[in-house]
Amino acid sequence: MSVSPAHHANRTEADLRVAPVITGLGVLAANGIGVEEYWAAVLSGESGLAEITRFDPAGYSAKLAGQVDADFSALPNRLMPQTDHMTRLALLAAAEAFEDADVDPHQLPEYAAGVITGASAGGFEFGQRELEALWSKGGEYVSAYQSFAWFYPVNSGQISIRHALRGASGTVVAEQAGGLDALGKARRNIRTGTDLMVAGAVDGSLCPWGWLCQIRSGRLTDATDPAAAFLPFDRRAAGHVPGEGGALLIMEHPEHVARRGVDPVHEVHGVLAGHSATFDPAPGSDAPSGLRRAIEQALRDAGISPREVDVVFADGAGVPHLDAAEATAIAEVFGPRGVPVTVPKTMTGRLLAGGGPLDVATALLSIRDGVIPPTVNIERPAGHPIDLVRDTPRETPLTTALVLARGHGGFNSAVVVRRAA
Missing domain, CATH: 3.40.47.10 (Thiolase/Chalcone synthase)
Structure with a gap:
């Protein structure tokens, strides 16, 4: 009904x-x-x-x-x-x-x-x-x-x-x-x-x-x-x-x-608990990117602390200075290697606007099955202070995932999804 x-x-x-x-x-x-x-x-x-x-x-x-x-x-x-x-x-x-x-x-x-x-x-x-x-x-x-x-x-x-x-x-x-x-x-x-x-x-x-x-x-x-x-x-x-x-x-x-009579626990994928969107400063500015602010605001919007996040699905630009900025933002919020990070889009490519929602769907499947998918082909990690899940899936209980996306031109977006209560 x-x-x-x-x-x-x-x-x-x-x-x-x-x-x-x-x-x-x-x-x-x-x-x-x-x-x-x-x-x-x-x-x-x-x-x-x-x-x-x-x-x-x-x-x-x-x-x-x-x-x-x-x-x-x-x-x-x-x-x-x-x-x-x-x-x-x-x-x-x-x-x-x-x-x-x-x-x-x-x-x-x-x-x-x-x-x-x-x-x-x-x-x-x-x-x-x-x-x-x-x-x-x-x-x-x-x-x-x-x-x-x-x-x-x-x-x-x-x-x-x-x-x-x-x-x-x-x-x-x-x-x-x-x-x-x-x-x-x-x-x-x-x-x-x-x-x-x-x-x-x-x-x-x-x-x-x-x-x-x-x-x-x-x-x-x-x-x-x-x-x-x-x-x-x-x-x-x-x-x-x-x-x-x-x-x-x-x-x-x-x-x-x-x-509609849907079982809120067993017949749903999860809930969208938090979202935030920010912009980077003007090109040439010494100010940091807006990504950290997007992460913090999304967590605040979801009413959770960083320690409650079980996995981060990173934007993963594949461009050294952008990767470094993202890794820094994640480490500043969660602590060095404080949360597992994955980039499954290494298997699909960056899908323009489609990439973020695909990561959200993947995060919900990860929560359902208790497994973090791998970031493939990473043989020489750049030494960033993140716990990157590589090569093989990592089995672990999951309740909450953070998904990040950065658009060309300075757009940042972050979404928090959680298991349905």
Whole structure:
């Protein structure tokens, strides 16, 4: 049973402090499509990084990516000509998340559910194809769907249409940090009147246009060996490998979960207990990054102390000075080697806005199974004061995880997830 729209007017001060319950997960990554396939690959240390096949990378300095080649036969044929590859992935993730949560959104009250996604660019692959048609053939050959298929909010739009989500919706654009900020925004929507939110990000831009934009950041590796390419916190770190994919979560108000008859302990993944977003100081400033402040504020928001955090899922830029800054922030909050740290995205690549939500999904699976996934291929640790989980999974009871993401341009975001009480 669903909360009626009339219930929204009765929100109390307690609602403004509620920790949303995460009831569904939808996951796609280069090393696994679907939650359990992805999780099995992560625990076995299976990487999805390889040379790009979506286009010929021979003329580019970076040639490796975490590419997701999914089966889209479950999507209606009418959607194929109007969607980018990235959006099709997002639609698959949303469908899996709803199935996992055992929710039929079409049965909810009209404005009871919404969607917030993170994005970095939009459907660049679709956009490039239509621009090529414009240049080579003329405007009459450009698809009318170009008007929205390339746009930042397109995933939110298509998910809302397909699942009849007419509640509070939107998109957060903050590159890697945007996916976590989308979860924070969804939490605010739940606290102020929306019973259920689809939140997270599925992102990627593996086409020549998008690829060149990423190369211009100066943060991509030019390595050609997938096992020696993306090495955060390693002495050999020299940039990251991009990828595509991510995760979408079903987040609900606890009262809505109770009204649906869901067991709040055994049938949910956990709760989103804390979130914070900060900005770095202006370039050239001697002031420290805002990452430590984001960590401390997220913990404060969750009402916990650093000693209650069991694992940190680090941003893991793979760029030496960024890795050093992140390691310093973690050590300052938790103490030198005071908490296990992991970067499972070494197996998927950095997924732009999709990376943070995928780490949140991974953290929830870690809590479920009592195991911290490894950071693969780290053979020469750079000596940072962190307890980096390497090579093999580490089995240990887990209750609370901190997930970090840093977007290009100075965005920082931190999320705390906990086992449901």
